[in-house]
Amino acid sequence: MLCVALTWLHVSDFHVRGGDPYDRDVVLHALVQSVGEYRAAGRAPDLIFATGDIAYSGKAAEYAVAGVFFDDLLGAAGLEKSRLFVIAGNHDVDRDFGVGLARTLDSREQADTYFRPDLPKPHLTFKLRAFLDWHNGYFNGVRSLPDNTTCAPAELVEVRGHKLGILSMNSALFCQGEDDHDKLWIGRRCLDAALRGMKELGADVKIGLVHHPPEWLSAYEGSNIEAELEASVDILLRGHLHETRVETVASAEGVLLRCAAGAAYQSRKWPNRALYCTLDAGELTIFPIRYEDAPRPVWTTDPSVFPRDASHERRFPVARLAGTKSFHRQPASREAAPVAFRSNIQARGNRPFVGREDSMAQIAAEFDNPATESVVVLHGPPGVGKSDLAREFARVHRHRYPGGTFSL
Numbered sequence: 001m002l003c004v005a006l007t008w009l010h011v012s013d014f015h016v017r018g019g020d021p022y023d024r025d026v027v028l029h030a031l032v033q034s035v036g037e038y039r040a041a042g043r044a045p046d047l048i049f050a051t052g053d054i055a056y057s058g059k060a061a062e063y064a065v066a067g068v069f070f071d072d073l074l075g076a077a078g079l080e081k082s083r084l085f086v087i088a089g090n091h092d093v094d095r096d097f098g099v100g101l102a103r104t105l106d107s108r109e110q111a112d113t114y115f116r117p118d119l120p121k122p123h124l125t126f127k128l129r130a131f132l133d134w135h136n137g138y139f140n141g142v143r144s145l146p147d148n149t150t151c152a153p154a155e156l157v158e159v160r161g162h163k164l165g166i167l168s169m170n171s172a173l174f175c176q177g178e179d180d181h182d183k184l185w186i187g188r189r190c191l192d193a194a195l196r197g198m199k200e201l202g203a204d205v206k207i208g209l210v211h212h213p214p215e216w217l218s219a220y221e222g223s224n225i226e227a228e229l230e231a232s233v234d235i236l237l238r239g240h241l242h243e244t245r246v247e248t249v250a251s252a253e254g255v256l257l258r259c260a261a262g263a264a265y266q267s268r269k270w271p272n273r274a275l276y277c278t279l280d281a282g283e284l285t286i287f288p289i290r291y292e293d294a295p296r297p298v299w300t301t302d303p304s305v306f307p308r309d310a311s312h313e314r315r316f317p318v319a320r321l322a323g324t325k326s327f328h329r330q331p332a333s334r335e336a337a338p339v340a341f342r343s344n345i346q347a348r349g350n351r352p353f354v355g356r357e358d359s360m361a362q363i364a365a366e367f368d369n370p371a372t373e374s375v376v377v378l379h380g381p382p383g384v385g386k387s388d389l390a391r392e393f394a395r396v397h398r399h400r401y402p403g404g405t406f407s408l
Helices: 022-040 060-077 108-114 129-138 188-201 222-232 357-366 386-400
Strands: 006-011 047-051 084-087 155-159 162-168 205-209 235-238 245-250 255-260 273-280 283-292 298-301 314-317
Touching: 022 060, 022 283, 022 298, 047 060, 047 205, 047 235, 060 084, 060 129, 084 162, 108 188, 162 188, 188 222, 222 255, 245 314, 255 283, 357 386
Parallel strands: 006 047, 047 084, 162 205, 205 235, 235 255
Antiparallel strands: 006 273, 155 162, 245 255, 273 283, 283 298, 283 314
C-alpha cells in the first residue's frame, strides 16, 4: 500500500532565558501564529521535533516558560504531546554543576567504563537534571528520558500509514564551555543498545535526533558513531550551529540524509529559522521558513536556503526507502542536492574555533543570499586572525556554494 505524505516541523535552539521576555515573545508568538496559518493553508505537521537548546542556562525557571510555548505550538499544530519529541542541547546544561566533574574522557577504555548501564552518570543526573525533570514531567504518561544512558529507547510511532522509528540521543553531557569541540561523547555502548532496539521495531523509516553535528564528538568515538548512524538511520535531525543545512552523506556504511534547523530564536537581530519536512514517495521535501520582523512579525518562506529553486523548497531522496513496500520512489520534480563533497579548504583537525561567533554571524548576515554577489572585507592589524576567520566561514558555509573553491 502506498502511504500518504507525512509532514513534520523541525525546530531547534530556542535559548529561553530570564529577563525581559518581549523580544523572545514577539518571535515565538509569531511562530505559533504562523504554524496555525500554515496548518489552515494545508501544511499541517504530523510531528514536531525540537533538537535541543530549549533553555539558555539549564535552569528550572526557563523550562517553565518553554513548557507554555510548547503547549501553544502543539495547539496551533493541532497535535497531542505524543507527537512532540524534545532533546537536550549544550544550553540545557547547568554548567554550575560541571565544576569538579571531568571535562571529557581520555580514551575508549574510559568511555566503555563510564557508559556502563549499571554506573551512575553524574554529567547527566547533575548537569542536565533540570531538563530531565522538566521533560519527564511535561511528557508524563507519554515517554521519559532515562538518567543512566545518553540514548532513550527507540520509539515506534505510526502516523497516517507510516511506521517511524525515533531515536533520541543526548550529545550534551560533556558540554561545559566554548571549547566543546572534540570533547563530546554519546557513548558507543549507549548507541549500540539503542540501535538494537531500533532494529527490533520493524520501522519503515528510522529518524535520529541529536543536537550537535557528529563532527563535534571526541575523535575516540566520532568515526564509529558516524558509521553506525550511516548504517542504521535514514534521516538525522540536529541543531546547534544556527545554520539551516541539508546534505546527503554517503559512505561505505550507507547513505544518511542530515538536516540541520537554524536557531528558532537568537533575538530579532539575527536570523531565526525552522524547517517543514514532507516525506512522500521515498523523498523528503524541505520547505525552510524564517522570521520576518516587518511589516508585521511573521514566519514565511526562507529563500536563502534554496535560492535557485523556484518554490524555494527542494526534494532529497531517502536512500533506504527505495524499493520498500511502503514507499515507491518517483523521479524528483526538482534537481536534488549533490552528495557532500570534499572541498579544498584545509581541515582544522581537532583544534576548536571559538570566541568568534559574533563575527561569523555578521559575515553570514552579509552573505544571506548566496545567489547575490557580495563582498565582505575583513580588516585589522596583522596576526589578529583575519585569515583564520575567513577559512572558518568557508568551512562552515561551503555547502551553500556547491562547486566553489576557496583561495586566500
